[in-house]
Amino acid sequence: MTVKQLAETLGLEVLSMGDEPDREITGGYVGDLLSWVMGRAKSGDCWMTIMSNVNVAAVAELADVACVILAEGVEPDEPLAKKFDTIAAAVFRSPMGSHELAWRVHDAAGV
Amino acid sequence: MEKLKLHYDVDGEDFTSAGEASTDVKRVLRRLGFDSDTMRRVAICMYEGEINLVIHGGGGVADVEVDENEIVIVLVDHGPGIPDVEQAMQEGWSTASQTVRELGFGAGMGLPNMKRYSDEIAIESTVGEGTTVTMKIRPAG
């Protein structure tokens, strides 16, 4: 399933479609501690987190995830919001918690 | 490929630009045609090192040398130093402040990541003088 299809299927709020809306989602990772995400998330993952500060952008870019879902409806702070256009990954938001998002992503994308 | 040298000043205060040097290095490696595994390993090592410069070292400099067989990252700060490097290398060991933890740092996984994803790592640190971290990453095959 592509990044764009995932957003549609799960009804995610689109904060940024990123550079590749048709990129295939090949895995998932849930985590808020950035060094864990850096070390364990894989290229092409859908990353679910409640973190909302600017460092999310750098980690998403460097870990090369396909998309980020900000869970629990968290509000990205302004420095983060300004970075959306500069990173390749799409950024979505949902009122759902990480657990619910994770099983829905699994159901929808088969990852 | 001729050896390419990159130099970055890393600000000790500024969390909003943290990761910029790492992002630039990744961009350069992509342009040079490095494989994705090598780019990923360099990105992890460089990012963890850059963040440690910011949150623990009070800022410093990062020098990166790139040639086709090896990428060498050298990070130098004149911060507080590390009293016990072996302890600092343990997964989960962290002295990060509450403020920094709220940003998502402080898992104590940075140095273990750097060790895991580099081919060689050397840490020289003197309390009260500073820390130098050298990492080498060699593309597979």
Ligand SMILES: Nc1ncnc2c1ncn2[C@@H]1O[C@H](COP(=O)(O)OP(=O)(O)OP(=O)(O)O)[C@@H](O)[C@H]1O
């Ligand atoms: N450049 C440095 N100067 C002084 N102390 C450092 C430096 N780098 C690391 N340390 C010490 O080593 C500890 C472990 O570092 P490490 O990067 O593994 O974890 P962290 O930075 O605390 O958390 P994380 O990297 O998971 O966000 C730090 O908490 C700090 O005490």
Ligand SMILES: [Mg+2]
């Ligand atoms: Mg660290």
